Amino acid sequence: MKVHVFGNCTSPAVAAYGLRKSADEAANQFGSDVKDFIQKHFYVDDALISVSTSEEAISLLQRSQEALRMHGKLRLHKFASNSEEVMAAISSDDLAKDLDFDSDHLPLQRSLGLHWDLALDAFTFHISMEGRPYTGRGILSTVHSIFDPLGFIAPVTIQAPTHGHTIPRLELCTALLAVEIKDYILENADISFNCVKLYSDSKVALGYIHNQTRRFYIYVANKVERIRRSTDVSQWNYVPTCKNPADEGTRSIPAENMKDSLWLKGPTHFLNVTEDALNLDQTHELVNPDDDREIRPTEALCVTKTKVSGNSSLGTHRYERFSRWRRLVQAIARLKIFARMHKDQKEQVKSTLAKVATYRDAELFDIKSVQRQVYGLEISCIQQNMHLPKDSSIYKLSPFLDADGILRVGGRIKMADLGFIEKTPLLLPGKHHVSRLLVLHFHEEVKHQGRSFTEGTVRSAGYWITGCKNLISSILHKCVICRKLRGRLDWQKMADLPKDKLEVAPPFTNVGVDTFGPWSVVSRKTRTGSASSKRWAIMYTCLVTRAIHIEVVDKMSSTAFINSLKRFTAIRGKVKILCSDRGTNFVGATDDLHIDTINVEDGPVKNHLYNSGTTWIFNPPHASHMGGVSERMVGVTRKILDSMLSNVSDHSLTHDVLCTFMAEVCAIINNRPLVPVSSDVDFPFVLSPASILTQKVGDSCTTTNDNPETFSLNDLYKSSWRRVQALSDAFWARWPFYHIQTFTFVSQPFGELQ
Structure with missing residues (x-):
């Protein structure tokens, strides 16, 4: 492909790729500076560059022009420069079309949207005041019409905000903006810098950046962290406000004073002063840190020494603060580790936490504490080789103390070939909070199964909990997940029947309407067979006597429905109420669906109902149970029709046969017993x-x-x-x-x- 289509979505990307590809191929022949000029100084089809001498500019432009011609078949032309020597070295055909060297004043050139005065080598701005009143809206319209992307005339058009963040926050944001600009310049500039320094006239912002002692709130902390990530504190220096050119960007300066302002020329005297005179090594302390709302207040740390007696304990009432067995064990394990570290400074926390024995010791400690609190009298009797009181709740379990001093179930199966924990499980009271945590833990281990699963897992783990069955039943009853998985479904109580189904009235006074079908019937015979058409049925159900009346229609339209309603009322008498669902068969706005419907909101149907004194009542949306009488009769009718049509072939079902079947269906259904x-x-x-x-x-x-x-x-x-x-x-x-x-x-x- 040698020609690229202009105007496609991908055209700019393909054009930019072609330009860069041409620069890559020409680099070896025309020099790396040509490649850098084409790849870094072009914006779409415009290029802008500044060099030191006219000779350098002439050489670069001529080599770039020849490189693009040879390797990309591209013509580089429409040159403009502030140097007459450069302009004279370029062919007149390749210069900008509006340049006239015979004129006293060269015309302005547009460079990336800005007006460039070649004679003065300066950017100019033109303001149009036509048709704009001297009002707030007119001033804003004039200011916003000025295209100044680099902010050359910002002091004329920009004013400092009067509300929003506090001044220290805004000063810190400007420091962050300076860091971002510095990073951008270092990344894209072709000049290597030996030293980069940043200046600010805000001692508060400099104090934030140099801070080493206090903590900030989130907003200031994030800004300071971003600033110190890209700069060193030694790069930040103080500049007086009167010598800060950035300060003039936030103040209003008359246009006639812009030429000699610090905004355009900079503080030349300040930059020429030596570092010793500026005292750049000075440190910047926080300004009024106790009154600054961005600095967190200091908190006094009090150390209290407490003497603990050997007989004291944590107290099992503290265990009620925990809702999980594993969390309780971890807390006790960490306390034991901390106590060991305090005793032996060489013990490491991580190595101790990794030991399974530490958690097992914490579990036994919790169980032993509970036993000491609840079964203190029984433990004392066992230690003194005395009989347990007969009114003790664990008298029949023959408890004993193991080598660790923990109460276990004795029983009569010590000679059984079972494990030690199966023969002598740990004894726990069922009404204690620790027992509840244990049962809940093992209940979650078996994935919220029933009482038998949970109780078996507790017993297999080596725990004997008194009243375990009642405790498990209580936990399962309150378990939210179990109630979701196996909870009983609630049923909505049925509402009262409406009055139109209970009043004594002549048959077909209150009627429910529904449609069903279609059926394919033979309409006429042809030479090659027969032509078929569709038929639908409209069922009228008496809401009082449950009698039905069926009318066959040839299409689903308002005219066909009115005719069927007239036939029905001619046979059964005047109708007071018509009830139906809100299906598309009866509700309007179905023309766009291109389906066969009966629109009771059409003019003909509405007028017919109005003239006959009939009220049409729609059931609420998604409430099919309110039309259960008609729906039930439709289902019975379909069952009878299926039995009838099973003996009739598709080629012999005509309109008359279908009407006869419907009449027989009505007779069968109307003769059914109601009770x-x-x-x-x-x-x-x-x-x-x-x-x-x-x-x-x-x-x-x-x-x-x-x-x-x-x-x-x-x-x-x-x-x-x-x-x-x-x-x-x-x-x-x-x-x-x-x-x-x-x-x-x-x-x-x-x-x-x-």
Whole structure:
């Protein structure tokens, strides 16, 4: 590839690489100074360098121009210099286009965004005051429009902050900034420096840097640590404020005084003074350290000598401060190590801590202390070869003292072929805090298993804890991890049923709506086979009688839903309440999903519901249990349809067949018993939704009657019209006592929540 595309994201990186690669290849032929000039003094396609003599500049530019032409086929041109000798040595075609040597004044050159006056060899700044009012906003707009990245005219445009950090902190930050600038200059400058010195006019900051006796708070400590990491305290010196050029950068100086200011020329007289006159070796002490808020206060150290008698002990009540057995043992072990070190100065801490025997001694010390406190009377009796009191809690365990003076369980199995700790475990009281720490320790060792695991591990470790079973049960009951792993799940108590499911009303007055499907049906015959289309079903469930009504629709749209609702109300009567979930089938804003939905928020559906006096109620989001009546009926319907469709091939299922199946499904479901069938011969009536919908029992046909007279079961054996009314009265008479009572019991296996 010989040509590079201009404007790509990688173009600047590729161009810079090509320039540096050309410099590397030309270094042997044209010199290392050409390589350094191209690689270190170019910024994108601009180069800026300063050399000592005109001859050096001419040689460097000519060799660089030839090197880039030969090794990179790059033309280096548009030169500008403050030396007429350099400009005369370069071809006019390679000079900047706007240079006119016949003119009295050379034009300004832009060098990396700054205006360079070739005649004066100085940077100039132009300020535009057009259209800016003399207000705070106008002044800020004017100041921020000046491009001064090196801060040449900072005293004119910059003022010191009036709030924020304290003055000592700001002075310390400026010292840190000086260190960072020093590091940057040393890293990038081509000049080698014999000595680097830093000056500050803040005696507080110099005291911080030279400090060797006091401690600082975090902010100052971090700054001082960073400063001393890159510099030595001997490099820091004091400069009076009147001779500090950096001080003028924070003060306002008139523009006409900038030319002769210390900011641009520096304190020449101060720098020429000898080191002896400056007294650079002087030390800088802290300024008012007791009143400085950045310095930590000193604390007096008091040494107290205490004489300890031989019979004194730590006291096991101190053990209650520990929540882990291992921490208690480590604390006692460190105390014993410290006591040994105090006695023998040659003993090393690290070598002692590494010994397992030290921790074992600490464990035995803890157990022995507990036994001395709880079983002091029993131990005294054993030491004097006396019988234990019969009311002692460890009388039946036949305790004895081993060679270390620790109480162990005796028993009758000393001749058994077992280990010493299995035959004679250490004896501990179950109600002591140390016993609780031990059980908790071994419970965690077996990864929070049950009581048997924990108790077996305690016994295998050689401990006999009185009342161990109760202690383990108490610890397991309070263990948070065990409660998470094996805790009993809580159950939410079921709420009361809504009123629209309990009121006595005609069938299909309060209705639940749900959709299901689709099914693929044969729409028409073709030459090569048959064309199919989809069908969905809309189920209307009576919330009172649990009867269902199914309508088949050819598409999921507002028009199809309105037609099915009209057919339903034409057959079953006016609907008072419609209930459904908040699925995408009924909620709007689904056009962007490109799915088949029924949007009840559309104008046609909303207007139809308004005109018919019907209220549509949505269940809360993520509360599918509130539509459990409809969901249950959908599940039963699918089971019956699966049985029916198993005998029908896919090529013979048409719209009429599907509608017929839906009608048969409605008949089957509506004839189901709502309550368990009674075995009482005096109640042959089966309470089902069909008994109130069709007013028929068995093979008899009845007609309806609007006679408001009250009827009883005896009217079943009289005239036919009385039988119909008797069936209706029997349904509503048994409905509250048998069907409603089934909802009384709460489906909650563990009783009511506390």
